[in-house]
Amino acid sequence: xxxxxxxxxxxxxxxxxxxxxxxxxxxxxxxxxxxxxxxxxxxxxxxxxxxxxxxxxxxxxxxxxxxxxxxxxxxxxxxxxxxxxxxxxxxxxxxxxxxxxxxxxxxxxxxxxxxxxxxxxxxxxxxxxxxxxxxxxxxxx
Amino acid sequence: xxxxxxxxxxxxxxxxxxxxxxxxxxxxxxxxxxxxxxxxxxxxxxxxxxxxxxxxxxxxxxxxxxxxxxxxxxxxxxxxxxxxxxxxxxxxxxxxxxxxxxxxxxxxxxxxxxxxxxxxxxxxxxxxxxxxxxxxxxxxx
Numbered sequence: 001x002x003x004x005x006x007x008x009x010x011x012x013x014x015x016x017x018x019x020x021x022x023x024x025x026x027x028x029x030x031x032x033x034x035x036x037x038x039x040x041x042x043x044x045x046x047x048x049x050x051x052x053x054x055x056x057x058x059x060x061x062x063x064x065x066x067x068x069x070x071x072x073x074x075x076x077x078x079x080x081x082x083x084x085x086x087x088x089x090x091x092x093x094x095x096x097x098x099x100x101x102x103x104x105x106x107x108x109x110x111x112x113x114x115x116x117x118x119x120x121x122x123x124x125x126x127x128x129x130x131x132x133x134x135x136x137x138x139x140x141x
Numbered sequence: 142x143x144x145x146x147x148x149x150x151x152x153x154x155x156x157x158x159x160x161x162x163x164x165x166x167x168x169x170x171x172x173x174x175x176x177x178x179x180x181x182x183x184x185x186x187x188x189x190x191x192x193x194x195x196x197x198x199x200x201x202x203x204x205x206x207x208x209x210x211x212x213x214x215x216x217x218x219x220x221x222x223x224x225x226x227x228x229x230x231x232x233x234x235x236x237x238x239x240x241x242x243x244x245x246x247x248x249x250x251x252x253x254x255x256x257x258x259x260x261x262x263x264x265x266x267x268x269x270x271x272x273x274x275x276x277x278x279x280x281x282x
Binding site: 025038104 | 159161162163164165166167168169170171172177178179180181182183184185186187188191193208209245251253255259260
């Protein structure tokens with residue numbers, strides 16, 4: 001299987017409809033997300049400037065949506081890295097074989113993540129060394 | 142097709158993991174949600190006490206998650222009604238053929254809705270009269 005590349009990652013803005021009664025944001029999953037959602041999780045109430053994540057996945061694909069605030073998402077392939085400043089109602093897809101760290105830049109930042117797999121403890125890539133080994137193995141198959 | 146009943150609706154609490162770096166809430170969609178998610182939308186920034194929704198669906202199934210705050214969800218079948226006070230990280234499934242109105246009880250209330258269909262303007266049941274007609278037609282088939 002070819003390794004996921006940093007170059008193909010791009011920010012997708014989600015259609016947002018603000019009015020005096022609040023703001024509604026839509027994600028047409030069937031069009032935007034290239035997998036069936038098996039699990040979701042959301043993270044909120046994170047103190048400003050705190051970093052979470054710092055792992056990759058061997059198999060799990062994830063679609064990240066910044067619901068409010070700003071979240072800085074740093075993604076590395078073990079050699080280069082790229083940082084995306086995800087503002088409210090913007091999304092990115094992160095493929096397996098990449099390593100991501102999220103910094104909650106504003107105190108109201110909230111992240112929603114859609115996944116194509118249930119929770120599997122053994123699917124986590126916990127270090128850059130582990131990532132590099134995995135990508136080398138992938139490249140040689 | 143039998144009409145959806147109010148009696149079968151129940152609140153599902155979602156596993157929540159708070160720590161000093163924020164709160165993570167998980168929904169294992171494949172287990173909890175009886176459909177493939179085709180679309181999602183979320184509503185936030187709603188002034189306290191404001192009411193939204195006030196419609197039903199002919200076909201669309203919806204899984205409502207209260208992400209923060211408290212949302213009061215009043216559901217009617219055209220004859221009786223039932224009100225659910227949905228607190229943060231609680232969810233309910235609303236089947237088609239019911240009519241729901243959401244009151245954003247607290248200023249931080251945020252609602253996430255998962256749907257089994259794309260947006261279809263013609264799928265909205267816009268009045269209780271329309272709901273009653275639809276349920277009568279369903280009951281007679």
